[in-house]
Amino acid sequence: MAAWAPSFSVLLISRAMVGLCLGAFWATALAVAGRLTTPEKAHKATATVFAGVTAAMILGVPFGTFTAGLFSWRGAFISTGIVSAAAFLMQLIALPSLPAGKAMKLSGIADYLKLQTARKSKALIFLIFGAHFATYTYLAPLLQQAGISSDTVTWILVGYGIAGFASNFVASAFISRRLTATFTTVLVLLMVALATLPQMTSWPVGITLMVLVWGLAWGAMPLCMNIWNQRASTGHEEASSAMFTFTIQVAIAAGSAAGGKLVDTLGLPAGYHIAATCVLVSAFILLAYRPQNKAAKLEIR
Structure with a gap:
């Protein structure tokens, strides 16, 4: 959506959508990380998640700058979309299915x-x-x-x-x-x-x-x-x-x-x-x- 945005307003909307996705990621990734391993290794699983986030922060800006210089800013967004699709496929292939917990109520x-x-x-x-x-x-x-x-x-x-x-x-x-x-x-x-x-x-x-x-x-x-x-x-x-x-x-x-x-x-x-x-x-x-x-x-x- 951002790559083909015809106006700045549409670009801002796509940015807001990214914010929603990030909020959902943090809400689930931290809670799920510890369930992917044994309880005594839960802190290491969480550390691995944060390590991935840190690595993305280190590599993300240079990667975006490089692709923008090579293809334009729209190309940078397209490249990011491709990376996101690859992450989605890796999640489907590499991570096991976990049973859902109880639905959280506002009263809780x-x-x-x-x-x-x-x-x-x-x-x-x-x-x-x-x-x-x-x-x-x-x-x-x-x-x-x-x-x-x-x-x-x-x-x-x-x-x-x-x-x-x-x-x-x-x-x-x-x-x-x-x-x-x-x-x-x-x-x-x-x-x-x-x-x-x-x-x-x-x-x-x-x-x-x-x-x-x-x-x-x-x-x-x-x-x-x-x-x-x-x-x-x-x-x-x-x-x-x-x-x-x-x-x-x-x-x-x-x-x-x-x-x-x-x-x-x-x-x-x-x-x-x-x-x-x-x-x-x-x-x-x-x-x-x-x-x-x-x-x-x-x-x-």
Whole structure:
């Protein structure tokens, strides 16, 4: 639809359709990943899903730029459609059929949100995703303020993605035994990166290192949040998964809008500092969390 869009309005509609598909993907992929293997390997299955997403983020932009330069922007959309069709066929061939669970009712979500731990969990997720997407959009302009060329910025962002790809697997090796410690570590790394990046525009090497630290932190972050959210929601897995996806989507939209407003009114450094403060608050929420049942206490440590 986007490849043959006759107007910008039609292109926006196709973009909205992609957004709907992404929401459905996150709602199902995270919940299904753990069911494709044994319970003790569920965290590794989830890590593999996030690794695929990270790899797509690393390769997607260069692939789109290459095909657009070779064929035009319409050709880039056609190429993406072909890749999507290939992914659909691989899903049909390689993945087993799984029985459907119980249909989620709104009353189940309402009951889940009555739990204090549920509200704390979603507040933490909202703050982290909101902080990330309020600032990541302006990372390239910040690097250019440091005197880094556009070509070099591209390679730095590739390094950011590679760092995230690696940290996703490194975190999966520790997360089953030390979830809270792993989660806290990546939160501290993210907070340090966001707080110090605006101060390093006169030091290209330093700002590049902080971008890589950001990549390390963010690569492990979604995995930590998802596993922590699952373990903190014993007995409410379906509602927790649905609200996890919903909270992320709202946080992305709100964070992007707030980031633009902050940059326009207070400037780029202030936006990063406020985002770092949000991450700090989320760390306090994480460390202050106390499970309400013994099973969760044993799992979250």
